[in-house]
Amino acid sequence: MLFCRLSFLVLLFLTVSSCGETDREQQESLVTTTFANLFPENQATTTLPSLDIPGWEQRELPELEQKKAECLSEIAIEPVEVKEEGPPTVTVEPGDTLGVIAKRFESTVDDFMRANSMSDPNKLKVGQTLIIPRKRSEEREFPDGPTVYMQDLACNIDTGIAAYGPDLKPLGGSGKIEVYVSWPRIEGPRESPKVNGRIRGLVQAEIKVFLEEITNNIEKSGYACRAFVDRCMWLQENYEVMLATDDYFSVRNNRKILFPNLISDQSEIKTETFNLLTGEPIGIEELFNPNSDWVGALSEIAITKLNNEEWTDERMLTGASPQISNFSRFNLTKGGLVISFAPFTVGGAGTNDMSITIPYSQLDAYWDITGPVAMLSRNPS
Structure with missing residues (x-):
């Protein structure tokens, strides 16, 4: 980059x-x-x-x-x-398979699944619109983003x-x-x-x-x-x-x-x-499997980490409780999920510019397998 x-x-x-x-x-x-x-x-x-x-x-x-x-x-x-209304797309036609479509655009089934948040390559419908992923040649030319x-x-x-x-x-x-x-x-x-x-x-x-x-x-x-x-x-x-x-x-x-x-x-x-x-x-809920208790698991890990930080106090029990809005300030990194908090929600002023980092492995059971974190784990470089 x-x-x-x-x-x-x-x-x-x-x-x-x-x-x-x-x-x-x-x-x-x-x-x-x-x-x-x-x-x-x-x-x-x-x-x-x-x-x-x-x-x-x-x-x-x-x-x-x-x-x-x-x-x-x-x-x-x-x-x-905006030169395009959105990313380039293709419409599924009769007889198409994901492998056929991927080959047509010099891509792979995995890349199409990742771009379209698909868990099963066989579940295609005629008339379905798919996002065309970027070509691998472009990715090799710009490996760092x-x-x-x-x-x-x-x-x-x-x-x-x-x-x-x-x-x-x-x-x-x-x-x-x-x-x-x-x-x-x-x-x-x-x-x-x-x-x-x-x-x-x-x-x-x-x-x-x-x-x-x-x-x-x-x-x-x-x-x-x-x-x-x-x-x-x-x-x-x-x-x-x-x-x-x-x-x-x-x-x-x-x-x-x-x-x-x-x-x-x-x-x-x-x-x-x-x-x-x-x-x-994207919102933090898009990272996780919606059928899992991800917000409860995230809250438990966050409170444990906040307990070891300076300037935090009992406010963290509310500010890091299992409510999605408490974790809206997040960042993706190569090393883990970084969570920041609104001012004075987990402690005094010393916590206002504090962040905690949660290794992705601690939430392995909760990630959406077609979401951004899964993509990062497949492409760690």
């Missing part, structure tokens, strides 16, 4: 782009900013009312609104050109509003709003417009909500900080590719944020896993 990087650093629009063919070149091409060091570890987060700056009256700030719009324009959703570009956006917005500290004394300068987001994009022969569009949409929505909330706060209360007096309004999101194969793409968003009424930053992990054949996200 090839990784490249495209970066946007916006002070008032300075753009840098780079792309390398090797790990060393990639490291050398990274844009150096101050954002990476903004986020010290924290153990607890407390929310307090906004500070009231003496003499401040609520007002509209059109110049700040314009700067917010400029930042958002760098991540604006472009029309997604698709080409992934990491795109960076950095906005440093000068509000033009005098900044005040927690003691409500002026800090001697104007307040700043900072945004740093890094997200993946699949390109090359295996580009997936639907997946790229969904991830870009998630990024845009997160930035928009953050900037709107911050702008509303400043218009109402001015720029005052309870913590990090030199910068107390920022958002950082780093998407990490957990798995990238020809069939599945799993990413984790490590999110940190600081608002004026917080005395420390808030951490959270969000996840998405996609079927690259369809471009659609």
